Amino acid sequence: MTAPMRPGISACPACSAAPAAQALAHQDTVLEARIALSLPTIHCAACISAVEEVLNAYPGVHHARVNLTMKRASIEASPDVMPDALVRAVGAIGYEAHELDAGTLSATTTDKAGRDLLMRLAVAGFAAMNVMLLSVSVWSGAADATRDMFHWISALITMPVIVFSGQPFYRNAWAALRHGRLNMDVPITLAILLAVITSLWETSLSGAHAYFDAALALTFFLLAGRYLDYRTRAIARSAAEELAALEVPRAFLLVDGQETQVPVAQLAVGDLIRLRPGGRLPVDGVIVEGQTELDRAMLTGETVPVFAGPGQAVCAGEVNLTGVLTVRATAVGQDTSLHRMADLVAIAESGRSRYTSLADQAAKLYAPGVHILSGLSFLGWYLYTWDLRTALNIAAAVLIITCPCALGLAVPAVTTAASGRLFRRGMLIKDATALERLAQVDTVVFDKTGTLTQGTPVLTNLQAHPAEAMAIAMALAAGSAHPLSQAIVRAGAAAGLVPAQVHALQERPGYGTMGQWQGQSVRLGRAAWVGAQAGAQTSAWLQIGSAAPLQLTFADNLRAGAAQAVADLQEQGCNVIMISGDATPAVAALAAELGITDWQAEALPAEKVARIAALSVAGHKVLMVGDGLNDTAALSAAHASISPASALDAARVASDIVLLGADLAPIAQAVQTARAATRRIRENFTVATVYNVIAVPLAVAGLCSPLIAALAMSLSSITVSLNALRLR
């Protein structure tokens, strides 16, 4: 009954950012600019007033307001106020702040559908309470004119409310019927309408039984289920949007030697783009000027940086490490190599959409059964008594009793409780059926770079070299933003070394750093540059004078909780596999460290998909955990998928669950919670069925009064909700 909802797939951040960028461009024409900041560390009244005070005092800011629930500040300011200046201003008083792309976020502020549902729920609740009070007096003995008056008042309240509040069900039912299908909303609609019509008829004939309260209670409970369902998804959506909005898509365009900051969506083929160290390429292109090393881990899984110089073609998504680059764009937006991944994703995606949720499975069994049962009791009673009124009354009673009130609550209540529990542990459930699919998993496939490892290198052989050499290496590395250099500085500082006095420091982007130490020339950089033979391991080389170069080796740092997650999953009986695009020695070493016996190195994106497809064909339910672009297709092909928050936008979109923290340990707990949640859903179905089994024979026999219907409905709904709450 929960309609399968899937976010649109975009394999390139630039394309999904295009509407956002257009929104930004539009704002430039307005005098007021809207800026959003993410404030992850605020938590109290003092934080709110401190941040608001600073922001409101900033020149050019018209209005700033902090939202503590979303840990966000929205600011209205004149267009010349730069967001990074505000980030620094807030940072100066000790609060971490990040700019959010206001265009991407705007969808969450106008949450019309949620309000609409809440309004219908409130109206139905109000009416149900009043009619229930009137019904209680009828059940407790009001007779004759008083009873008729109470019934008429109930009818007056019920009619407009049923028309207004029940609309979501009528629309869904109509949509299903028009396509010749049955869903949970068809019996719901039929039950509500039949109950109201027979009750009106009974009331006009001064009958004793009216089901106005049942029709309203039904609407109220079912709307409550819908609203819970909606809330869970809205929270996940807004958090996912916030992750996307954190990457503000801007590029530096070179026009006549002048740099201007423009939205990525405005770039065209042939534009010259300047890319500083640490920046991610927004387009495919050719290097016109500059030398550097590129980090391609997000695209291929390789951890060793690649040298790049003029004339070389580069792909969107690669990260510039050392030098300043000027790139001429050869493909932008939809045409970039990033976007070509989308084809693979689309193919893989079609496999998974065949999953039928537990609720849908139940609806398939349930809806025809209910109609047949009600139709048969109508026919039976009509043939037995030849009285249309009695027959219709009994048919209505059967429909109301069997109406999937508890079934409508069974799934959303459990999903809300489970998602809330996982959210507190830092997991964001994006897809409605993700929990059910996660519960079935028996094989877990991990990507290596950026998933099991942090993607930041650590120096491994500090002790193998003389302290003096390391001091020189530290001095040479200190001036560079290259990840390997930073690893040397970190390792040296941790070992208590002091950088040596090196003069005439000079960085050669793409090669390394050189300088003068005690009259000798010293170099730290790539193997070829210092005259050494490059090996398979990630390494930098240090040459002092004309001596033989020293090899500094690096290993990728394990992500926190990776070992625990793997061990826990294996303990739960899952088969753990590692598939990486990285070189064999690095993958083998990590597999040995984590105790993974089944691993595959140097895998292309298509090979990852093929491996997962083969596992699925063999009857395994695969959970894919990955972060790179090369994992995107595999993420969509798997039965369920998880990606860390540090993953590329495309990978996050393709996966069902996003891991908000840096720790991997919650993955094993999530599988456990998902299994518990699915067990609760099944229990809830059983509970609802037991109530039906008791009440349906009464209804068919014509012994069911409105009082019994109300009791059965409320009791089963409350039991189901309480059972779901046990998950918290």
Add this chain to the structure above:
Amino acid sequence: MEILVILIPVSLLLGGAGLLFFVWTVKSNQYDDPDGDAQRILSGQWDDHPKP
């Protein structure tokens, strides 16, 4: 039982007023930041004079 003639309309009116009040709170964005509103009331910033 004539009292019902007064009591039922009164109860419906009061309930309806509550419903309208709730609709107003939803329409004026009062559920956007429940945590923030809970904390803001503790702030002494506007104790002496109202926010301009």
